[in-house]
Every structure is written in C-alpha cells, then in structure tokens.
Amino acid sequence: MTVSEISPATGTSAGTAPLSAHQRFLCMFDQGEEQGPFGPRYHIAGAWRIAGALDAEALRAALTEVVGRHEALRTEVVRGGPGASQRVLPPMEAALEIHDLSGVPAERRDRAVEELYNAVESGTVDAARFPLLRAVLGRFGDDDAVLVLNAHHTAADAWSMHVILRDLLTYYARRTGHEAPELPEVTQYREFAEWESRRSGESLEKAREFWRENLRGARIHAVRTVHPRSANLPKSSAWQRFTLESEVAALAHEYARTHRSSLFMVLLSAYEVFLYRTYGEADIVVPTFSLGRGQERFMDTVGAFVNFLPLRTDLTGCADFHEVVTRTKKTCLRAFTRDLPFVEIMAQAPELMASVAVDDAQTWVFQVAAAPPGDSVETIAGLRVERVWRRTVSQPVGSDVPDGALWTIHADASGEMAGSLGFNTNRNDEDAMNGVLAEFLHVLHDVLTAPDSPIEG
Numbered sequence: 001m002t003v004s005e006i007s008p009a010t011g012t013s014a015g016t017a018p019l020s021a022h023q024r025f026l027c028m029f030d031q032g033e034e035q036g037p038f039g040p041r042y043h044i045a046g047a048w049r050i051a052g053a054l055d056a057e058a059l060r061a062a063l064t065e066v067v068g069r070h071e072a073l074r075t076e077v078v079r080g081g082p083g084a085s086q087r088v089l090p091p092m093e094a095a096l097e098i099h100d101l102s103g104v105p106a107e108r109r110d111r112a113v114e115e116l117y118n119a120v121e122s123g124t125v126d127a128a129r130f131p132l133l134r135a136v137l138g139r140f141g142d143d144d145a146v147l148v149l150n151a152h153h154t155a156a157d158a159w160s161m162h163v164i165l166r167d168l169l170t171y172y173a174r175r176t177g178h179e180a181p182e183l184p185e186v187t188q189y190r191e192f193a194e195w196e197s198r199r200s201g202e203s204l205e206k207a208r209e210f211w212r213e214n215l216r217g218a219r220i221h222a223v224r225t226v227h228p229r230s231a232n233l234p235k236s237s238a239w240q241r242f243t244l245e246s247e248v249a250a251l252a253h254e255y256a257r258t259h260r261s262s263l264f265m266v267l268l269s270a271y272e273v274f275l276y277r278t279y280g281e282a283d284i285v286v287p288t289f290s291l292g293r294g295q296e297r298f299m300d301t302v303g304a305f306v307n308f309l310p311l312r313t314d315l316t317g318c319a320d321f322h323e324v325v326t327r328t329k330k331t332c333l334r335a336f337t338r339d340l341p342f343v344e345i346m347a348q349a350p351e352l353m354a355s356v357a358v359d360d361a362q363t364w365v366f367q368v369a370a371a372p373p374g375d376s377v378e379t380i381a382g383l384r385v386e387r388v389w390r391r392t393v394s395q396p397v398g399s400d401v402p403d404g405a406l407w408t409i410h411a412d413a414s415g416e417m418a419g420s421l422g423f424n425t426n427r428n429d430e431d432a433m434n435g436v437l438a439e440f441l442h443v444l445h446d447v448l449t450a451p452d453s454p455i456e457g
C-alpha cells in the first residue's frame, strides 16, 4: 500500500527532521534497496503467546492506534547527500494477517509458534511501504494464539518492540472495555534526532577526548571470512539459535552477583577469552550495542536507538578469568558512562574500522538483550501474554545482518538463557560458524566452572 492510496491524513501533520546518528551509522552499511539496512530483510521481530479470548478486529484497530502514536513506524529515511532527512507520514491503517492453526494439536503448538516466528523472519518488511510493521496472528483456537510483530529495523530496535507491545495491549484493553493503565506522554523519534543534533557542551567534549585516548592505535576485532566481499555472492543471513545449559546460566548469574558485575560483563569476559584463545589477540576491541536512548524521556519512544559501541580490553598478563572480568568491568563502566554515537567515535578514531575495510574480513558484534523488568508475562484485558524467548529452531534465511555477525544472549525472568548467532552466509561457511558457536559455549562453561585457571585453557 503506497502513501497515495491511504485515506486522508487524520493525525499530526507530516514533518521532517535531521537524520539521527544511528541512521547515519546505518548509511555506512548502505547496500541499496534490496540488501542491507535499507533493504526489505533488515527487520526485527518479536513473538508473544496469547492465552484468553482474543478479539482479532480489536487487535488490528489497536495496531492502527500504535502506528498513529509512534511516528517512527511511518517515517521515511531519505538518504544520500545534503537532503538526507527523515520524513514523517500521516497516520495510516495497520493490517493484521491471520493464520488458522486450529489443526495443530496442543503438544505441537510450541514448535508451531517457533515455525511461524521463523516464517515471518524469513520474509520481508518493505522499507518503502508504510507502516513499517508487519503483524501476523496465528490462531490455535478461540483462546490460544501467537502474535508475531516484525518491524523494519530502521524504525524500531529491541527495546522498541517492548514499547509497541505494551502500547498495543493498552489500546486493545480500552477497545474491549477493560481497565488499562495510562500511557506515558509520547515523545517522537524525530524529537530525539533534533535533541541529538543540538547536543553540545563539556560532557560531550570530555566523551570525545575519552574515546580519542581509549581507542588510540586500536582496531575493531576482525575475523577472516571464507568468502571475500569481492566474490559478490547473494547477500543472506542465517540464524543459529541455542540455549545455555541451566547450570551454566546459573553459574553466570552467580558469578555476576558475587563479583558485583553485570551479566553482560561476565558473558563479554567469556567471549573475550574465547576470542583470545581462538585468534590469539590480547588487545581486543569488541563492538556491542548500547541502548543509546540518551535521556529517560526517550525510553517510551519507538525508533532505532541502539549505538554501536567499541569495547577495548587488553588481556595481556591476565592470570585468570577473575582478572579478565575486573578489566572488562572497568572497560564497560568507562564506555557506557560516555556513550557517544559511533559516527562521532569514528571521528576520534578514524583507523578503528580499517581492520574490516579489507576484502576478506568482518567484525562480530556481541550483545546481551536488555529487557524491561517483568517483560516476560503480561496479564491484561482477560489475556495472558508471554514473550517467546527460548528459541531452539535455527533458520537458513532470517533478518539481515548488515555486515558481519551478531551474537545475542537473552536472560529471561526465570534465569534461563537463550541466544542466537546471526551471520552472513555470503561471507561465512555455516558449518564453520556452528563450530565457532560450539567453541564459545565450551569456553563459557570452562571459565565459569574454573575461574581460577589460566585463561589460555
């Protein structure tokens, strides 16, 4: 559905704003309209199992209200040159695709949920059709369903998916005559971009100075690829999914608690030991994504905020895992308190990405998915809504990873951990990446069960 076919504007006037730093970061990986950040496979999905009598028409109308509330879901990114900007379109109707899954017996429904989730992620969300959100409802019966939402990743990030779901359920509750909490005053992604473009002052200057010193002589961690960029193989990203053994997940939580570190610091430390053992470098710069939302008032905004943050830790001389965690903790505290958009960090460390600017190398991002407290289960409007986190089904074609690999681990409220490794199959060999994943999980188990041992293993 193109903009012209849409009913006359009913909401706020369309507006334009400067590109955000994140949108300019994505332009660094621009691969046109078919691939990469501005292609139809660069999307981010979420799935929720819904128990209770669900009114599909009320859900679709509530989706339309979510699109009306959040401009990012109806914003066009105009790239390239001096006219680069983001253009907000008037509100439009949202669609809800319904899949009849009534033939699926109860014992196969968990698997069917993963298969629908994967089917949506192997599909597309066109960056030039609005709203930038696809919604699919799989119905096992009148009171058992699965909702999969897939947003274009230039319009939403992982945190935004929680915001979209919370707002959707609130609108749904009101439409079905149930109690619903007030929604917070909405701030728009456009306001964030304007705030960001006006930022100045001493703290910004001090952050720039920190990154200039911290990254002096540094190169982002680079991994040789099986296929060079110049082979021009068709771009595609596969997703290998895994769950951590409960014992390892418990050890990771326990280590974080007893060593006053975050789960991210502990898992990142294990990942650094894995890189050190596998690639032999001690001075390691691992890119992660911070929440990137700047101020509290943007925590309820839908948009793409995550910031590509290079974390440099030198493992030289580390006697054991404890020492790695100590140094990594310091790296994280210094970096996250000076969160600066990557395009500005690059201005302070122009050589940082030289190691991946070559034909046969890529960088791997390591992130732990942050989720609001209690994000797992919501009971509202006579429904019990539970986020689908534990995924065991991998897929050969999923959401596009712009250029490299993306390691993601999520700890759900029960303490269990699940994760995924997304990587470009036009650059990497699937078996080799499965081996890499197995080696990381082995090192993670190793360092958590024997933290006093030498990190060389």
Ligand SMILES: OC[C@H](O)c1ccc2ccccc2c1
Residues within 6 Å of the ligand: 029, 289, 306, 363, 365, 401, 402, 403, 404, 405, 406
């Ligand atoms: O959520 C972040 C998004 O999946 C992303 C964006 C840019 C990247 C660039 C290089 C490697 C991984 C990336 C992931």
